[in-house]
Amino acid sequence: MHRPARFAATLAAVAALLVVTACSPTPEGPESKTLKVIYQKSDSFTALDEVLQEAKKEFEAAYGGVTVELQPIQANDDDYGTKLALAQRSEDTAPDVFYEDTFKVRSDVDAGYLLKLDGYLQNWDDWSQFNEGAKAAGRGDDGGIYAVPLGTDTRAIWYNKTVLQKAGILVPWQPTTWDEILDAARKMKAADPTLIPFNMYAGKGTGEGTVMQSFYELLYGTGSTLYDENEKKWVVGSQGFTDSLAFLKTLYDEQLAVTPAEALDSNVWKRVFGEWLPQGKMGATVEGSYTPSFWQKGGIYEWAGYTQDMGVARFPTQKGQAPGGVSMSGGWTLAVGAKSKDPELAFNYLATAVSKKNALAFDINNSQIAVRKDVAAEPSYQAANPFVKDVSELVAVTHYRPATADYPRISTAVQVATESVITGQQSPADAAAEYDRTVEKLVGAAKVLKK
Amino acid sequence: MASPSALPRAGEGGRPRRRPRSAVQRGLRMLPVVPSIVLLLLFLLAPVLWSFYASFTDASLSGRGARDPQWTGLDNYARMLGDSSFPLSAWLTLVFVVASAILGQNLLGLVIALLMTRARGPVSSVVGIAVVASWVLPEIVAAFAAYAWFSKDGTLNQLLAPVGAGGTNWLYSFPLMAIVLANIWRGTAFSMLVYRAALAEVPQDISEAALVDGARGWQRLLFVTVPLIRSSIATNLMLITLQTLAVFTLIWVMTAGGPANASTTLPVLAYQEAFKFGDIGYGTAIASVLILIGVVFGAAYVWLLREKRP
Numbered sequence: 001m002h003r004p005a006r007f008a009a010t011l012a013a014v015a016a017l018l019v020v021t022a023c024s025p026t027p028e029g030p031e032s033k034t035l036k037v038i039y040q041k042s043d044s045f046t047a048l049d050e051v052l053q054e055a056k057k058e059f060e061a062a063y064g065g066v067t068v069e070l071q072p073i074q075a076n077d078d079d080y081g082t083k084l085a086l087a088q089r090s091e092d093t094a095p096d097v098f099y100e101d102t103f104k105v106r107s108d109v110d111a112g113y114l115l116k117l118d119g120y121l122q123n124w125d126d127w128s129q130f131n132e133g134a135k136a137a138g139r140g141d142d143g144g145i146y147a148v149p150l151g152t153d154t155r156a157i158w159y160n161k162t163v164l165q166k167a168g169i170l171v172p173w174q175p176t177t178w179d180e181i182l183d184a185a186r187k188m189k190a191a192d193p194t195l196i197p198f199n200m201y202a203g204k205g206t207g208e209g210t211v212m213q214s215f216y217e218l219l220y221g222t223g224s225t226l227y228d229e230n231e232k233k234w235v236v237g238s239q240g241f242t243d244s245l246a247f248l249k250t251l252y253d254e255q256l257a258v259t260p261a262e263a264l265d266s267n268v269w270k271r272v273f274g275e276w277l278p279q280g281k282m283g284a285t286v287e288g289s290y291t292p293s294f295w296q297k298g299g300i301y302e303w304a305g306y307t308q309d310m311g312v313a314r315f316p317t318q319k320g321q322a323p324g325g326v327s328m329s330g331g332w333t334l335a336v337g338a339k340s341k342d343p344e345l346a347f348n349y350l351a352t353a354v355s356k357k358n359a360l361a362f363d364i365n366n367s368q369i370a371v372r373k374d375v376a377a378e379p380s381y382q383a384a385n386p387f388v389k390d391v392s393e394l395v396a397v398t399h400y401r402p403a404t405a406d407y408p409r410i411s412t413a414v415q416v417a418t419e420s421v422i423t424g425q426q427s428p429a430d431a432a433a434e435y436d437r438t439v440e441k442l443v444g445a446a447k448v449l450k451k
Numbered sequence: 452m453a454s455p456s457a458l459p460r461a462g463e464g465g466r467p468r469r470r471p472r473s474a475v476q477r478g479l480r481m482l483p484v485v486p487s488i489v490l491l492l493l494f495l496l497a498p499v500l501w502s503f504y505a506s507f508t509d510a511s512l513s514g515r516g517a518r519d520p521q522w523t524g525l526d527n528y529a530r531m532l533g534d535s536s537f538p539l540s541a542w543l544t545l546v547f548v549v550a551s552a553i554l555g556q557n558l559l560g561l562v563i564a565l566l567m568t569r570a571r572g573p574v575s576s577v578v579g580i581a582v583v584a585s586w587v588l589p590e591i592v593a594a595f596a597a598y599a600w601f602s603k604d605g606t607l608n609q610l611l612a613p614v615g616a617g618g619t620n621w622l623y624s625f626p627l628m629a630i631v632l633a634n635i636w637r638g639t640a641f642s643m644l645v646y647r648a649a650l651a652e653v654p655q656d657i658s659e660a661a662l663v664d665g666a667r668g669w670q671r672l673l674f675v676t677v678p679l680i681r682s683s684i685a686t687n688l689m690l691i692t693l694q695t696l697a698v699f700t701l702i703w704v705m706t707a708g709g710p711a712n713a714s715t716t717l718p719v720l721a722y723q724e725a726f727k728f729g730d731i732g733y734g735t736a737i738a739s740v741l742i743l744i745g746v747v748f749g750a751a752y753v754w755l756l757r758e759k760r761p
Contacts, residue, residue, distance in 0.1 A: 082726045085512035104513065111517035204709060261603065261623040264710050405514030409728050419711050441533065 033342060034067045035349055038087060039099035040080040041072035044270075044300045047293070047366035048099060048150075054361070055353040068349060076266075077101065078207055088113045094339040096346040097353075102137040102331050105147050107405035109140035115336040116144045120347040126355065126372075133395070134371035138333050147333035148354055151368025154327040154394035155213055157313040158291055159284035160277055164311075167191035167283070174313045176320045178218075178247055185256040188283045196276055197283040199257045202248050203419035205264040210415045212328050212401070213286050218244035220399045221317035221326040224451065226410070227402035233449035234410060236436040243318065245421045245428035252422040260422045274301040277310070286315060289391035293367035296385060312390045314397070327394040330401065331368070369395065406443055413438040499742065506736035512729030520732070527736035536712055536720060537737070544696065544716040544744070547631060552695035555635035557688060560642025565672070567643075568650055579643075586640030594704035597633035598622070601705065626706045626714035633701055638694065642687055649683035650676070685756040692748045696741060717741045 037056075041049045049072055056068040073083050081104060087093040088111070100108065108114055117138075121127045130149065138147030161171045167188040175181045181198060188197035200214040219226060224240025227233070235241075251257040262268050269287075273294045276282035278301065293299055295306040314325035334353055340346045352358070356374050363370045364384045369392050370376040382388055401407060417435045420426040426434065440448050506527055510520035531537040563582060567575045585593060600606045601621040608617040621629045653676055661671045677684070699718040702708065708715035708723065715723070717737055725734025 078727060082512065082729070085517070085729060089512075089517070107513040110514045111512075113513075113517070205707075261620045261710075264623065266707070409730075412728065416711070419709075423711060425711060 032065050032067065033345060034069050035096045035342070035346055036069050036071060036094075037097045037349070038071045038073060038084060038095035040077070041074055042076070044294065045366070047362055050365065051358045051362045052353055055349065055355075055358055059349050059352045062352075063345070063348070066345065071095070076207075085111075085113075088337070088339075091339050095337045096340040096342070097334060097336055097350050099150075100147055100333050100335045102147075102149070102152075102333055103401045103403045103407060105138055105333065105335070106141055106403040107407075108335075109142075109146050110405055112338055113335075114140070114146040115338045115340060115343055115346075116140070116146055117148070117336060117347065118144050120344070121145055121148075124351055126351065129356070129372045129374050131371055131373060134331075137331060137400075138335070147335040148350060149331055149333045149371045150354060150359065151363050151366065152329050152331035152371055152395075153289045153369055154329055154391050154398050155217060155286060155288050155315065156327065156391055156394055157284050157315055158277070158287050159311050159313060160280055160282065161309055161311050163188065163195065163280050163283045172311055172313070175316045176324065177316055178221075178318050180316065182250060182256070185251070185283065186254070189254070189256060194281070195283060196258055196281060197256045198251065199272060199276075199282060199285040200248060200251060201263065201268070201286075202252065202257075202415075202422045203260070203264045204412065204415045205266040206268060207266070207415070208411060209269060210418055211411050212330060213288060214248070215244060215414055215418055216328045216399065216401075217286055217315040217326050218247055218318075220328070221315065221321075223318075223321065226414075227404070228449050229402070231449055233447050234439050234443055235451050236439055236448045237432075238451045240318075241435065242428050242432040245417060245431055248418055249421045249428055260424075263422060264419065278303045278306070280309075284313075289369055289387070289394070290367040292385040292387060293365065296367070298365070307386050310387075312387050314394065323397050325394065325397040327398040328401070329395070329398040331371075409442050410439060413442070502735040503739050503742075505731055506733075506739045508732050510731040510735075512726070512731060514729075516732070517729075523732065527733050528740075530733060531736065531740070536715065539712060540715050540717050540720040540737075541740075541744075543627065543714065544741075546627065547634070547698075547716050548692055548695050548748075551631040551634035552638065552691040553688060555631065556638040556642045556691050556695075557684075559635060559639045560644075560687075561646050561684075563639065563643045564646035564650055565676075567647060582643055583640045585637050588637075590637075590700045591704065593637050594633075594701045597629075597636065597701065598705050601629045601633070622706050623710055626710065630702050630705055630714055633705060634695060634698060637701065638691060641694075642691060645683055645687040645690075646680070649680040653679050682756060685752050689749055689752040692752070693745050696745050696748070717744075 037052060039048055039052060049070075052070055056070060059068055060066060073080050075083060080099075081101065084095075084098060084100075085108075087095060088108075094113075100114070105114065134149045134152060135145065137149045137152070138145050140146045157175075159171075159173055164171055164173055164184070167184075168191070169184050169187060173184065175184060185197035188195055200217075201210045202214060203210060206213075216226070219240055222238075222240030222243055224238040225235055228235055248257075252260060252263070257263065258268060262271075272282065272285055272287070273291070277285065278295070292306065294301045295303040297304075315327065317324060317326060334350045336343055336346045336350060354372075356372060359370070359372050360375045360378055360381060362368065363375055363381060367385060369388075370381055375381055376392075401411075413435050416438075417426075417431040420431045420434070421428055436448075505520075507522060507524060508520040509516045509523050509526070511517050563578065567578060570578065585596075588596065598605070603618075603620040603622075605621075607621065608619065611617040611619075619625075657679070658671055658675055661675050666674065697718060698716070699722065702714060702716060702719055703722075706714045708719040718741065721734045721737040721741065723734075724730050724737060
């Protein structure tokens with residue numbers, strides 16, 4: 001009867017192996033605690049990693065016996081969101097502190113991933129330093145605060161002064177209507193046909209970039225909107241939507257933007273920052289206030305000349321109507337996991353990470369717009385790059401995405417509409433009608449508003 | 452030269468006669484496979500069952516469906532019917548499987564295997580290595596290689612440029628054709644290996660007898676060789692069909708399903724729904740349909756195999 005015994009032993013070994021691998025984070029003693037921090041890191045985004053490493057040092061020195069376990073996720077924004085959500089689903093993998101996109105806050109609060117922070121914020125002196133607009137970014141549907149903002153951003157036209165000057169356009173350049181953009185772009189094309197005069201993202205390849213850095217600048221400048229905040233309904237059938245698509249069609253049809261094939265490549269932005277703008281092959285593009293972070297010292301596409309060569313302009317409204325400009329804002333926050341075993345400790349780490357010193361380092365390295373008043377007042381912040389003042393002023397004309405749970409799907413429907421138009425599959429009117437049908441299907445007829 | 456299989460097999464008939472065994476002994480004989488069965492149940496069947504269950508709920512990655520998924524019955528399946536991307540995706544999957552597996556890999560594999568039986572040693576091994584090389588590559592590496600071949604500044608266009616035919620963006624203008632060719636390139640080795648083994652088993656004397664009777668080359672292939680390797684053909688078809696139905700990495704790396712869903716097969720669609728939009732319920736419903744399609748194909752092959760056996 002040797003064999004059964006051996007098999008029993010094998011089985012036991014397999015079982016033991018399973019058990020061991022299943023709970024690899026070894027149980028801590030009463031004295032040693034571990035905080036798990038999940039955040040995003042990529043070759044073009046290390047500013048947060050640096051800040052969290054710094055905060056880990058400070059925190060572990062201040063709280064003996066506590067280990068901060070940093071778990072960076074190497075991914076783009078979309079994949080980061082997915083991986084984070086998957087980690088949240090099990091108590092074993094759920095983080096204590098994590099990096100959260102503002103537009104996902106509400107739906108993740110709904111999902112029960114975020115801990116309400118009101119009780120901790122009351123006793124935290126630094127909270128009064130955060131400006132009111134930024135505080136709202138972390139608010140859930142119940143009015144409670146669930147996340148603390150790290151920084152915010154705005155979007156603007158970034159143009160290469162030398163390219164514009166060669167085409168005979170006066171700098172500083174500030175278009176006041178859509179037509180002025182087209183005029184300038186046509187002039188540039190006439191001066192140098194190999195040029196990409198004015199790029200705006202389109203299609204599903206660039207994901208949120210397509211809507212945040214392109215379509216919404218158009219749509220919100222027509223007087224129309226994506227979502228009616230008062231009625232809590234999605235807007236369909238607006239002339240502004242069709243006009244915005246038509247503008248993109250003109251840009252792409254007249255070859256004023258990149259080719260449709262290039263636009264659908266999810267890495268097109270790397271060429272915008274890394275090749276086309278620095279090499280003077282592109283006139284202008286619509287991009288975020290974080291743009292200098294790619295070019296400044298230590299950025300992935302270091303380009304010392306950007307401070308002289310580049311200029312920034314407000315994106316105009318369609319016909320120059322008030323308020324004379326459009327911008328979009330997003331931004332990221334830190335939040336405490338609802339499944340955290342020691343929420344107080346987790347919050348304290350969060351507070352360390354967004355302290356004045358660390359927030360200042362993050363805002364400068366990542367070219368963020370400060371959300372802390374004391375950081376905004378720092379001379380080193382204001383002097384971080386020549387464009388801090390310009391992009392900060394855009395907060396006055398900025399818009400936020402509707403932070404609803406169904407937003408990501410609506411956003412994709414918009415991206416699909418832009419893709420159909422620039423690839424010539426549908427006319428702007430047809431693509432807009434298709435968008436209307438998709439939205440109605442997604443949210444139900446009761447939640448759409450015809451305008 | 453007679454093929455090895457034509458000779459009587461050594462050991463056959465020389466095996467000691469089996470003694471009757473008790474039920475206990477037979478049970479003990481099963482013990483070694485118990486761990487693997489347990490692992491299979493745990494890591495293969497359990498996720499399939501869970502995915503099937505989730506397809507009847509509104510489970511999601513965020514929002515209310517993440518906290519407390521509700522049973523929604525057949526809603527997800529009903530939604531597929533009204534969703535324009537699902538029929539397109541199912542059709543693309545079918546085209547992809549038929550073109551790249553059933554026709555491409557299968558026929559090309561058979562042709563190469565047939566030619567290799569006639570080729571001289573060195574030629575045969577060079578061809579064998581060339582074909583198997585693509586199969587040995589990890590899927591992600593093969594996918595990048597295919598991307599590098601078809602992309603706008605890729606190898607194919609550089610080769611075409613001297614004859615003035617460069618500049619086509621294959622992944623953008625002909626996405627389905629690009630992934631079909633890539634999958635044929637990657638998967639033909641498997642069919643080739645299966646058919647080489649099968650052809651080695653075909654007794655030479657039958658073929659020779661047919662030759663004496665005046666059968667031509669193609670007649671011998673169609674009426675002698677093919678019927679003899681029929682079961683290998685069915686097995687091969689079943690395996691490559693299931694394999695191709697599940698291809699994800701190759702497509703994701705090359706086209707990510709685009710442009711405008713023109714290469715979104717069902718696995719890509721299921722992934723997008725479940726992980727890009729966080730709609731686990733709908734994504735798993737698509738995955739369940741994919742499993743059903745696999746079962747239908749599998750059943751068809753099994754049936755074909757049985758039907759034609761004498």
